[in-house]
Amino acid sequence: KQYRIAVIPGDGIGKEVMPEGLRVLEAAAKKHGVALHFDHFDFSSWDYYEKHGQMMPDDWKEKIGKHDAIYFGAVGWPAKIPDHVSLWGSLIKFRREFDQYVNLRPVRLMPGVPSPLAGRKPGDIDFWVVRENTEGEYSSVGGRMFPDTDREFVTQQTVMTRTGVDRILKFAFELAQSRPKKHLTSATKSNGISITMPYWDERVEAMAKKYPGVKWDKYHIDILTANFVLHPDWFDVVVGSNLFGDILSDLGPACTGTIGIAPSGNINPEGDFPSVFEPVHGSAPDIAGQGIANPIGAIWSGAMMLEHLGEKEAGKSIVEAIERTLAERTLRTKDLGGNADTTACGKAVAEMVD
Ligand code: NAI
Numbered sequence: 001k002q003y004r005i006a007v008i009p010g011d012g013i014g015k016e017v018m019p020e021g022l023r024v025l026e027a028a029a030k031k032h033g034v035a036l037h038f039d040h041f042d043f044s045s046w047d048y049y050e051k052h053g054q055m056m057p058d059d060w061k062e063k064i065g066k067h068d069a070i071y072f073g074a075v076g077w078p079a080k081i082p083d084h085v086s087l088w089g090s091l092i093k094f095r096r097e098f099d100q101y102v103n104l105r106p107v108r109l110m111p112g113v114p115s116p117l118a119g120r121k122p123g124d125i126d127f128w129v130v131r132e133n134t135e136g137e138y139s140s141v142g143g144r145m146f147p148d149t150d151r152e153f154v155t156q157q158t159v160m161t162r163t164g165v166d167r168i169l170k171f172a173f174e175l176a177q178s179r180p181k182k183h184l185t186s187a188t189k190s191n192g193i194s195i196t197m198p199y200w201d202e203r204v205e206a207m208a209k210k211y212p213g214v215k216w217d218k219y220h221i222d223i224l225t226a227n228f229v230l231h232p233d234w235f236d237v238v239v240g241s242n243l244f245g246d247i248l249s250d251l252g253p254a255c256t257g258t259i260g261i262a263p264s265g266n267i268n269p270e271g272d273f274p275s276v277f278e279p280v281h282g283s284a285p286d287i288a289g290q291g292i293a294n295p296i297g298a299i300w301s302g303a304m305m306l307e308h309l310g311e312k313e314a315g316k317s318i319v320e321a322i323e324r325t326l327a328e329r330t331l332r333t334k335d336l337g338g339n340a341d342t343t344a345c346g347k348a349v350a351e352m353v354d
């Protein structure tokens with residue numbers, strides 16, 4: 001089978017890290033006999049907006065909606081275009097229109113990356129954060145009344161649907177079941193949020209019955225964030241609602257060092273629509289054009305994409321190549337204390353793939 005990948009570099013360092021991601025994907029595909037076909041798109045960028053007055057063509061969904069996955073760089077060029085126009089005009093449309101209800105991020109301490117947590121070494125921190133990406137606290141149900149008077153009040157509802165809650169829990173339990181530790185942690189706050197969070201807990205319990213091989217526990221979000229910092233070795237798969245997952249999916253990678261290497265997937269597990277794989281970082285205008293951006297976040301996102309497509313061995317070979325590359329100071333980029341430029345680092349990973 002040949003996989004068709006839509007490639008969208010976007011803005012700033014997105015255009016610099018993506019060629020390295022593609023270089024490594026090509027190397028892994030060759031080694032593992034995976035056939036990848038890349039289609040390149042210039043939309044979802046300031047350059048496209050300057051020419052066309054919009055972030056994407058009207059038929060963007062037809063152009064990329066049939067691909068097996070979307071490989072994305074970064075979007076945003078605040079000096080030219082406000083972020084809400086560029087991000088809502090592209091990336092956020094993908095997430096909503098393609099029903100990417102899972103936001104998935106690995107939290108893994110890599111060799112050569114100093115952990116901000118004292119005394120932790122590679123191997124100590126290795127878990128996944130699974131965030132619900134379509135409903136929950138980020139609803140638009142609510143309102144504001146009597147503005148600018150003493151009677152002013154605002155309200156916003158959390159929306160949890162059975163379908164929405166169950167499908168993210170199912171994804172998280174499946175992931176936990178596939179891992180050696182088979183351990184799932186649920187983020188809750190049912191001591192304070194007295195309707196939606198007890199419901200979430202109830203659905204976790206119901207789902208857990210279907211996965212008897214998975215050990216599970218739950219923590220209130222406040223102590224859970226503390227435990228991310230104090231005991232990151234406790235976790236294997238952590239699942240949270242949209243808001244809690246948002247917080248945890250930034251805190252997790254922060255516990256393992258630089259943002260330049262963190263990858264992510266916005267996933268539609270059923271495959272009704274393509275999923276988007278992208279580095280966590282943005283377009284980094286402050287270093288764009290210098291050729292010094294760390295390409296590892298993009299490269300690791302490519303590995304996640306291969307795993308999502310079912311090419312586990314090829315994906316794993318990339319993650320291992322990243323580990324071997326980061327272990328050598330001279331192959332690291334400047335943000336990690338090395339002196340390699342973006343291309344040198346990408347070539348090093350590509351050569352390490354086996
Ligand atoms: P940013 O992630 O682009 O940069 C934050 C800091 O980290 C900067 O100092 C940058 O130089 C550094 N950095 C980021 N990636 C790096 C890499 N690969 N290697 C070395 N250093 C790296 O976040 P910022 O500056 O807040 O946002 C810039 C633009 O990117 C904005 O327009 C923002 O909206 C957009 N953005 C887009 C995202 C996306 O496409 N998913 C995610 C985050 C921000």
Ligand code: MG
Binds near residue numbers: 246247250
């Ligand atoms: Mg966030």
